[in-house]
Amino acid sequence: MRTFAKRMFDPFWARRTQLALAIRIAASGVAAYAIAVAFHLMLPLWAVLTSLIVTQMSVGRSLKATRDYMLGTIGGAIYGGAIAVLIPHSGEGSLLALLVLAIVPLAFIASLNPSLNSATVTAVIVLLLPTIHQTNPLDSAIDRVLEVTVGALTGLVISFLVLPSRxxxxxxxxxxxxxxxxxxxxxxxxxxxxxxxxxxxxxxxxxxxxxxxxxxxxxxxxxxxxxxxxxxxxxxxxxxxxxxxxxxxxxxxxxxxxxxxxxxxxxxxxxxxxxxxxxxxxxxxxxxxxxxxxxxxxxxxxxxxxxxxxxxxxxxxxxxxxxxxxxxxxxxxxxxxxxxxxxxxxxxxxxxxxxxxxxxxxxxxxxxxxx
CATH class of the missing domain: 1.20.58 (Methane Monooxygenase Hydroxylase; Chain G, domain 1)
Incomplete structure (x- = not known):
């Protein structure tokens, strides 16, 4: 019986670092969703996705992922919200032009600094989400930052507390x-x-x-x-x-x-x-x-x-x-x-x-x- 148990569990023990990462990711996703729902955030999905992104193999990698994702999100939200508020637009044609104005400079910046990739995605969400939920761009930007903040902090805390890997x-x-x-x-x-x-x-x-x-x-x-x-x-x-x-x-x-x-x-x-x-x-x-x-x-x-x-x-x-x-x-x-x-x-x-x-x-x- 002991031999059988050893044969069953040895492959998992050999991959214990990867198994611990899987458990941390699952815990991050569940915790982020629960917190987002408790705070009545508009889209708990983004909190969950962010928590999955920032939960990495080691605490040091999670720190970097959290910093990069938060910087990109805040920058993209500010830029996307600013052009949406300052440049009047109505109809699909003007919205398409605004999308080009949002994507091109942020995509160029991300090509120079890949750690800011999330800025382009955030700006697009800030611009398009109001057309779906009938909200204004400023509220969309604030919601996006709050959702990502909840997800990022949740993922970082889980990386520290649940089977942490240094x-x-x-x-x-x-x-x-x-x-x-x-x-x-x-x-x-x-x-x-x-x-x-x-x-x-x-x-x-x-x-x-x-x-x-x-x-x-x-x-x-x-x-x-x-x-x-x-x-x-x-x-x-x-x-x-x-x-x-x-x-x-x-x-x-x-x-x-x-x-x-x-x-x-x-x-x-x-x-x-x-x-x-x-x-x-x-x-x-x-x-x-x-x-x-x-x-x-x-x-x-x-x-x-x-x-x-x-x-x-x-x-x-x-x-x-x-x-x-x-x-x-x-x-x-x-x-x-x-x-x-x-x-x-x-x-x-x-x-x-x-x-x-x-x-x-x-x-x-x-x-x-x-x-």
């Missing part, structure tokens, strides 16, 4: 995912030094990494937004984000060096050192990813240093034996570029260790404090 915890997850993608790409690229990789293979290896970097940077901005208003604590996100970004650049540089296999005699000399480097770095990055998710644990970087030191010694021996002198220029450039990239990666992995220490608690140290 961006700081999501940074751990997103950074861990990106490190796993980078480690897998790194292993494939080093293997390509013996067989070569075409452009399609290089693009396939890099698939998903760019999206993961974008998601991590967005989550970092949300976390800093939470820190700015004292909604969450923890280490600064900048060092971790910059370090992971530099590791991504290292992987890109290694990809450029692995487009063509190394000469056979150099391959034979570097096969074992490169295999050790690949195993050590992949093991280190995946271990960091695991402990980042858990928020606890230490990872030893010594195997990485040892493997890279052995690789450097073999490279020095290859140069001493004169195997580089007869190489074509492009092959020699790839050889030196690989060494430079691995050295840069060593430095960035050392920085990653320092960031990891700020984000994760050492289990042994934690146990000693408890004891």
């Amino acid at each position: 961006a700081v915890s999501q940074i751990r997850i997103n950074a861990a995912k990106l490190l796993e993608l980078l480690s897998a790409a790194f292993a494939e690229l080093l293997a390509g030094l013996t067989r070569g990789l075409d452009n399609d293979a290089l693009h396939r290896i890099q698939d998903g990494i760019g999206t993961a970097v974008t998601n991590l940077n967005a989550t970092g901005a949300e976390a800093e937004r939470e820190r700015a208003v004292h909604l969450s604590s923890g280490p600064e996100t900048g060092p971790l984000l910059r370090t992971v970004q530099r590791l991504r650049h290292d992987v890109v540089m290694i990809g450029r060096a692995s487009g063509t296999p190394l000469p056979a005699d150099i391959q034979a000399r570097l096969a074992r050192p490169l295999s050790d480097v690949s195993n050590a770095i992949v093991t280190y990055m995946t271990s960091v990813a695991v402990t980042l998710r858990a928020g606890v644990g230490a990872v030893d970087i010594a195997p990485v240093d040892a493997a890279l030191h052995a690789y450097s010694d073999e490279v020095a021996a290859i140069r001493h034996d004169g195997l580089i002198r007869g190489l074509p220029v492009d092959a020699a450039e790839r050889f030196y570029a690989l060494g430079f990239s691995l050295e840069q990666m060593r430095q960035n992995l050392t920085d990653l260790k320092r960031c990891h220490g700020n984000w994760c608690v050492d289990e042994d140290a934690a146990e000693e404090r408890v004891a």
Whole structure:
């Protein structure tokens, strides 16, 4: 019975962040509708829709969505109400002209600043709603602002109170995912030094990494937004984000060096050192990813240093034996570029260790404090 229950609930537990978001959205919609009805707002629909829009994956993202939606709504209501009151119009022809006057400038502003997209929609509603409900434009603008305010505040409060999700915890997850993608790409690229990789293979290896970097940077901005208003604590996100970004650049540089296999005699000399480097770095990055998710644990970087030191010694021996002198220029450039990239990666992995220490608690140290 326990096994059956575990099999049933494990998939939901693995998606607990998404499930919590669904519960928050449902709570926001229901609460916004109840409040809108209690205050006798003209269209509770807009309060409900606004609450759904501003309830986001993290509190930091909800803050940004609320700010952007409120600014756009207030600006659109003021502009739409102003032109409706100041410019006389009657009949469909004049209303169409007024719609053009409302949409064009606001749509242009939204194209420059997408966070103000709601301004265009609000202005259109302020202009058209009086023709449906026989109200004046000023009342329509006020109603729209009140409905959106109720929805936005409801969604924001629900984001704080119902299964709240902080961006700081999501940074751990997103950074861990990106490190796993980078480690897998790194292993494939080093293997390509013996067989070569075409452009399609290089693009396939890099698939998903760019999206993961974008998601991590967005989550970092949300976390800093939470820190700015004292909604969450923890280490600064900048060092971790910059370090992971530099590791991504290292992987890109290694990809450029692995487009063509190394000469056979150099391959034979570097096969074992490169295999050790690949195993050590992949093991280190995946271990960091695991402990980042858990928020606890230490990872030893010594195997990485040892493997890279052995690789450097073999490279020095290859140069001493004169195997580089007869190489074509492009092959020699790839050889030196690989060494430079691995050295840069060593430095960035050392920085990653320092960031990891700020984000994760050492289990042994934690146990000693408890004891």
